[in-house]
Amino acid sequence: MKDFMFVFRNDPAVMAGMSPGELQTSMQKWMDWIGGIAAHGKLVDRGNQLANEGNVVRPAKVVTDGPYIETKESIGGFIMVRAESLDEATEMAKGCPILFAGGNVEVRPIIRM
C-alpha cells in the first residue's frame, strides 16, 4: 500500500456563487465521497480546505497577494489516501464531486522522507 495526495483545484468563483442550499448539497456530496473512502479503510488524512486569499513569496522578497486569483485553477484543498497503485488511487479520485463542478483532482504519490 502506498499513500497518495489528492490536490483539489477549482475556480474560486464556483463556490462563491453557490446558494446556501447548493452549498449544503455540495458539502453532503463531499462527505459521502470522503466517507466512502474512509469506509473502505483507505483514508489516511482528511486533509484541509484552503482559504481563497493568501500571499505568494517570490525571489527577491517580492510578495504578491491572492496567489492565482486570475486563474481558474486555485488549490482549494487536499486529502491523503492509501492505495495499492497510482491506478487504484486515480480510480478513487474519479468519484470526487469537484469533477462535476468544473474542477479537477491531481493524484500524486507521496514520498516519505
Added chain:
Amino acid sequence: MENQELIPHLFRTEYRKITAVLSKTFGLGHIEIAQDIASDTFLLASEMWGIKGAPDNPVAWLYTVARNKTLDYLRRDKLFKEKVSGQVAKNSRESDEIDIDLSARNITDSQLQMMFAICHPSLPVESQIGLALNVLCGLGINEIASAFLTNKETINKRLYRAREKLRTEQVKMEFPEEAEIGLRLDAVLKTLYLLFNEGFYAAGKDVTLRKDVCIEAMWLTKMLTENPGTDRPPVNALLALMCFHASRFEARTNPEGETVLYQDQDDSLWDKELICRGEYYLNRASSGQQLSRYHLEAAIGYWHTIKADTPEKWERILQYYNELLILEYSPIAALNRTYALAKARSKADAIREAEKLNLADNHLYHSLLGELYLGINDGRALEYFNAALGLAKSRADRQLLTEKIRKVSEVG
C-alpha cells in the same frame, strides 16, 4: 428486600468499593488479597443473615466485617503486614494499626483510581476488560467465561497475567496528573465502551448477565460524570450513547430469546426514561470544542430513538457515520454507514459502495448485501444470506438468518 435479593444487590454495589479501598490500603500488587477479603465478607453475610436476618444497616455491617477481617489478616500474616505497612497510612503515630478508611470520599476516590489503574496503558485491552468485569463489576470466573463464550482456564490465565502486569509495571492507585488526564481518561472510556459492547453485542446466551454487564458499564461511566475531575464532554457523550442503546434492551430480544432487528422492534418497549437520560447527557456533552467518536455515536444513537423513517433521520445518520469513519475506521461503522446510505440515497448506491468494502470474512457483510439485494435480485440476496449463515457463529445470528432465508425462499 429479601436476603436472596439483598445480598446480590449489595454485592453489585459494595464488592468493588471494598476491593478498591483495600487495594488502595495494601497497594495494587496485593489486589487478590483485597478481593479475597471482600468475597469472604459476603460469604459471612450470606451465612449470618440467612440465620439471623439482615442487620438494620447492612452496608455498615459489611464495612465493619471487612475492616475486622483485614485487621485479622494483618495480625495473622506478620510478613505481609511488614510488606504493606511501609506504604500505608497508620491510625496514629503511636499505634501501628493500619487505617482502613471506609469514608464515602475515600470509597469514591478509590473506585475512580481503580478504574484508572485497570485501564493503564501497559495492560492489553482484553486484560483491562477482564479485570474490569472481575474487580469493578464483581463477576466471577464462570460468568466472565460465559460472557466471552470461552472457558474458565482462559479467563483465569488472562486475569492472572493481568494482575502480574499490574505488579511488574508497578501501577499505582492514584489520579493521573492534570497533564495526563485526557489521555488516561480516553483509555478508561475505551474500556468502558468495550465493556458495554461486550454486554450489548456479545454472543453469550445469558441475557440477564449481559444486561448486568451493560448496567455496570453505565454505572461506572456515571461515576466519572459525578466527579469534577473527570466530568468531561466525551464522558457525558459515552453515557448518552449507552443510555440510547440500553433503551432498546427489552425490545431487541423476543420471549423465545431470539434477536429482534431494529426495524422490526416494537418501539413501545423502548425505555423512554433511558432515552430522556440519554438526551440529558448528550446536552451536557455539548459544551466545549471537542467532537469525540462518542459524540458522533451518541448522535447516531439519538436518531435511532426516533422510530419514524424520515429522509432527515437517515441523512443525519449517514453524515454522522461519514464523520465517524473519517475520525476512525471500524468495520462495524463501515457496514452501518452503507446501510444508512441505502436509506438516505438508494439501494443501488449502497450496493456499489458495499462491494468495495473488502469485509468478506465478516458474516454481517454478507447479511448487509443480502438485505440490499432484497427486492432487486432475490437470488443474489439468498446467496448472500447463505454465505452469512456459513460464517455466523452465535445461535441468535444463525436463527435470524435461517428465518430470513426461509422467508425469501418462500416468496421466490
